[in-house]
Amino acid sequence: MSLQCGIIGLANTGKTTLFNCMSNVKAETSRFAFTSNKSNLGMIRVPDPCLAELEKFQVT
Numbered sequence: 001m002s003l004q005c006g007i008i009g010l011a012n013t014g015k016t017t018l019f020n021c022m023s024n025v026k027a028e029t030s031r032f033a034f035t036s037n038k039s040n041l042g043m044i045r046v047p048d049p050c051l052a053e054l055e056k057f058q059v060t
C-alpha cells in the first residue's frame with residue numbers, strides 16, 4: 001500500500017531539513033528563504049500494521 005503526502009509550510013522553517021532526515025534524499029537546505037524552488041521527491045518505508053488494516057478498505 002502506498003500513500004502520497006507532502007510537507008508544506010512557511011519559507012525557511014525547516015521543511016527540507018525534516019524531509020532529508022526522514023528520507024534518503026539530500027536536498028539542498030540553507031539559512032535563506034525560498035531555497036527550494038521545486039518539489040523534492042522521496043520514498044519512505046512506514047512499517048505500520050495499521051496500514052494493512054486500512055488497505056482492506058481501499059476502493060479499486
Ligand SMILES: Nc1nc2c(ncn2[C@@H]2O[C@H](COP(=O)(O)OP(=O)(O)OP(=O)(O)O)[C@@H](O)[C@H]2O)c(=O)[nH]1
Nearest residue numbers: 011012013014015016017029030031033034035036
Ligand atoms: N534552530 C533550528 N534550525 C533549523 C531547524 N530545522 C532547520 N533549521 C535551519 O533552518 C534553515 C532553513 O532550513 P530549510 O530546511 O532549508 O527550510 P525550508 O523550509 O525547506 O526553506 P525553503 O525551502 O526556503 O522554504 C536552515 O539553516 C536549517 O539548518 C530546527 O529544528 N531548529
Ligand SMILES: [Mg+2]
Nearest residue numbers: 015016035036
Ligand atoms: Mg526547502
